Amino acid sequence: MDTASETAQVRVEGVWKVFGRKPGEAREMAEAGATREEIQTATGSVVAVRDVTFHVDAGETFVVMGLSGSGKSTLIRCVSHLVAPTEGRVELCGTELTRADHATLRNLRRQKMAMVFQHFGLFPHRKVVDNVAYGLEVQGVDRQDRQDRARELLDTVGLEGWGDHYPQQLSGGMQQRVGLARALAVDPEVLFFDEPFSALDPLIRRDMQDELIDLQMKLQRTLVFITHDFAEALKLADRIAIMNDGAFVQVGTPVEILTSPADDYVRAFTQDAPVAKVLQACSLMRPLDGTDIDPGWPQVSSTTPLETALPHLLGSTSPVVVCDEDSTPVGLLHGDDVAGVISENRP
Amino acid sequence: MTVVEEARRTANGLRTASDSRLARFILAIGTIVVLILVFRLSTNFGVFPESWDVGLADPIDRARRWLISNQTSHWLYTVFLNPITDAIDWGIRRLESILKWFPWYSYPPITGVGLWWTRGRVAGVLGLASVSLIGIIDLWEESFATLALMGVSVLISMIIGIPLGIAAWRSDAVAKVVRPTLDAMQTMPGFVYLIPFVLLFGVGRVPALISTVIFALAPVVRLTEVGLRTVPQVTVEASEMFGATERQTLRLVRLPQARPAIFAGMNQTTMLAMSMVVIAAFIGAGGLGQVVLRAMQSIEVGKASEAGIAIVIMAIILDRFSTGIATADPGHDALALRWLAVAVTVVAVVGGLLGHNEFPESLNWQFAPYVDDATDWARYNLYDIGGSGIGTGPFSDFVTLRFVTPLRELLSSDIPWPAMIGIGVVLGLWARGIRLAVGIGAALFAIGFLGMWALSMDTLAQTIVAVAITLIIGVPVGIMTSHNDLLRTALKPVLDFFQTIPSFVLLVPVITLFHVGRIPGIIASVIYALPAAVHYTDLGLRRVPAEVHEAAESFGATRGQRLRRVEMPLAAPELMVAVNQVIMLILAMVVIAGLVGGGGLGLEAVRGLRRSDAVGRGFEAGIAIVLLASILDRLTRAIADRLRPPAAV
Ligand SMILES: Nc1ncnc2c1ncn2[C@@H]1O[C@H](COP(=O)(O)OP(=O)(O)O)[C@@H](O)[C@H]1O
Ligand SMILES: [Mg+2]
Secondary structure, three states: OOOOOOOEEEEEEEEEEEEOOOHHHHHHHHHOOOOHHHHHHHHOOEEEEEEEEEEEEOOOEEEEEEOOOOOHHHHHHHHOOOOOOOEEEEEEOOEEHHHOOHHHHHHHHHHOEEEEEOOEOOOOOOOHHHHHOHHHHHHOOOHHHHHHHHHHHHHHOOOOOOOOOOHHHOOHHHHHHHHHHHHHHOOOOEEEEEOOOOOOOHHHHHHHHHHHHHHHHHHOOEEEEEEOOHHHHHHHOOEEEEEEOOEEEEEEOHHHHHHOOOOHHHHHHHHHOOHHHHOEHHHHOEEOOOOOOOOOOOEEEOOOEHHHHHHHHOOOOOOEEEEOOOOOEEEEEOHHHHHHHHHHHOO | OHHHHHHHHHHOOOOOOHHHHHHHHHHHHHHHHHHHHHHHHHOOOOOOOHHHOOOOHHHHHHHHHHHHHOOOOOHHHHHHHHHHHHHHHHHHHHHHHHHHHOOHHHHHHHHHHHHHHHHOHHHHHHHHHHHHHHHHOOOHHHHHHHHHHHHHHHHHHHHHHHHHHHHHHHOHHHHHHHHHHHHHHHHOOHHHHHHHHHHHHOOOHHHHHHHHHHHHHHHHHHHHHHHHHOOOHHHHHHHHHOOOOHHHHHHHHHHHHHHHHHHHHHHHHHHHHHHHHHHHHHHOOOHHHHHHHHHHHOOOHHHHHHHHHHHHHHHHHHHHHHHHOOOOOOHHHHHHHHHHHHHHHHHHHHHHHHOOOOOOHHHOOOOHHHHHHHHHHHHHHHOOHHHOOOOHHHHHHHHHHHHHHHHHHHHHHHOOHHHHHHHHHHHHHHHOOHHHHHHHHHHHHHHHHOOOHHHHHHHHHHHHHHHHHHHHHHHHHHHHHHHOHHHHHHHHHHHHHHHHOOHHHHHHHHHHHHOOOHHHHHHHHHHHHHHHHHHHHHHHHHOOOHHHHHHHHHOOOOHHHHHHHHHHHHHHHHHHHHHHHHHHHHHHHHHHHHHHOOOHHHHHHHHHHHOHHHHHHHHHHHHHHHHHHHHHHHHHHHHHHHHOOOOOO
16 A cells, blocks of 8 residues: 655554564454454453554655554654564664664664654753753763754744743743754654644644644654644645554545545544645646636635635636646636535535 | 351452441451450460470570670671671761861851751751750760761661662562562661661671661662652653663653652651661660660650750751752852852861860750759659649559550450460451461461560550550541641641651650650650651541542531541541551550660560670560561551552453
């Protein structure tokens, strides 16, 4: 289901994680199609991740979405090797983590990756600036340099002047900014996010999502992002993997997921999704294919949400012209297609 | 034997409805009554037969004589024990001479600045004044002896304890050995630690120090381990994700976060060391404890009070300082304090070079005579106030004749010894199961075989009376404080104060009123254990969730009903923990009270420490104390567990 790409920066192949004493037996049952509950009752082991394969390209944002308990955290911990997978291969920036010794792993962590945690994982005994500088301190960067760099990053995430406070003196949203700055301080190529915004209030969550999108535009890192919030996944992702009971149910772009959910489990999410808000004109347009454009047809830009394009389509049989940034027409949006997607989601 | 069968089934953990629980309790009680009756009617057993005494005392006395005569020649000493002795002794002497090098007038301000820094200005001033008071009542020298012993003990405890705590955290195998050992070490009254070390090292500061370290070690080990274990996993993962090595994570993330717990452990260790260093006067540790001990033996209450006050001052200063150091925040005073510290240091060094180290005699003033007068007055006037039959004398007689003596008679001879053992076994079965029952039975037999049956029952009787009094006073107070925050806030400093006082010192005020005998020991132990009774009762009742209160109230329950039907049952396990703590504290105190005529095992142990020909008996008494403590501890803890509602599944 996943074609390996040449530029993949994270490559995960056939990863299993079984907690408990009988991984072999549990795996056999899982392969025979038993659910996690059945396996746990029979063997006492928990199959947290079953046979997951995917890759993430450089600069791509890959979001793993699933309900709580579906194994997302365990998966991201296997990929970052905070826990060793029971089986399978994980490759990061060309190095196979599943075979690496301690020193290699440590160096890889120091140079290539960083993680942002759900409950921030800040060090309560260190000032904000020393939290941000932690990764550099571990690498042996001297005090002045790492403090300078840390303050620079605090500015980037909008926390200038807060460096000398302790994390617990900050609000939740600010704490997660510190978490983000701390991860960025080591200039990683791959960033892991384990539900970083789940503990925040909805409004602050939205701000943080917007800022992450801005940052990612500038920095172009490889992001692996975990969430249980489908809307968040749609908003941030280049590609989404939907996870259920330890396994990937579907992997695809937001539009693919919305327009052709693989099964009822995925459909349950798409039904409640704000499709008209999330999907943009460009994702549903048909190519021009030399159609003559009537000057009377309404025009929208390619990044317009369907929601905004909808009034133009209602009560009219003509399509809407989709234009790029230079106002050059690039495609046509048909009322039937839009109606199809929306009704697909609300049967 | 269906009764025992039944009891065992119960103990094996069939926790069902409370009806059947009550039925089993009645069954257990019934068994006990039957046991007593059967043995009383069918036999003439009374006290444990003397002829069964295995006579451990003689070999121990012989060993002691052998050790004394080989102290200079045998390799055990020349290669092993003597170097340890010398090193420790050197350390203590060295520290003492360093402490004494500084001039007398540097100590009050040093204490003042230290307490100001950790606790604020008021504490600083009080510290300054109280240290001066120690000099004024002419206990300067003795205080330094105690302080030096304390310093070395605490230092060694840290040097051993923190790494041991780290090891126990790192390796489950180590933890599995360390934890039960510490548990066992903490259940024993500190006093009994002295006995084996006297046997090995004779009297002096070295055995005092070793037993102090062992007695005081537990909290710092335990809290270091707990502190490391409770470091949030996510911070450790964060550290690992940055590629930190194990060592970096330990140094930069784990230990700093465990710091408050480690400091709490250091504080507790310091306080335990303080109380032990005082008790160690029994084996010639010198210092303030020695002054108290001598004065008590010759009933010079005034002198004992002075030394007692000096000890309390030292204990409180050490306590305040060691609890404050973790959270010290001088705030606005920081700058002033820095200059003061510099000034005091300069004065201390200059004065030291000039050699002003004796506290000047011209400043001495003793309040001992006034205390003696007051004691005489109290003895004369309060003994039997106006011949009314009310006073300390009639009170002592009343408690002794009505409770202590009858209970002792009951336990030691009226209830036949096989029935006593049977009672222990049945209780063990009821509370936990066959293993505890066998353990209790074996321990009781061992006490008998040691020839300590009658003395143990004497100690047990005193303990039971003291526990009863403590609970009768402490539990209602705890109930009141749990409902009344104001009262709780008001009582807290008082309770804290009594917990800071080394146990031994509590005997001093009590003998001013009650002279010697069993009563002062009982009263002192009640005072000693009351804070724990109040604290745990309060804690247990406060743990009852607010919703439960509200639910009870919504059904229209009165306050009394709520307390009886809802709160007390829910708090029952915690209350049992209170009982456990109270028993252990009281046992420790009742034993020490052997010194003031408390009788029982304590008296025997005290004699063993003081007379070289009685070491064997003292040793036996020590073992009996340990056995008794273990029985009471295990039993009450098992009962507490039993009262806990079944865990959620
Ligand atoms: N260390 C562990 N030991 C045993 N079971 C675990 C452990 N960590 C997670 N699990 C189990 O694995 C499953 C997936 O957990 P997790 O990866 O945390 O899910 P999510 O992050 O999607 O909520 C859960 O059933 C959880 O109980
Ligand atoms: Mg999770």
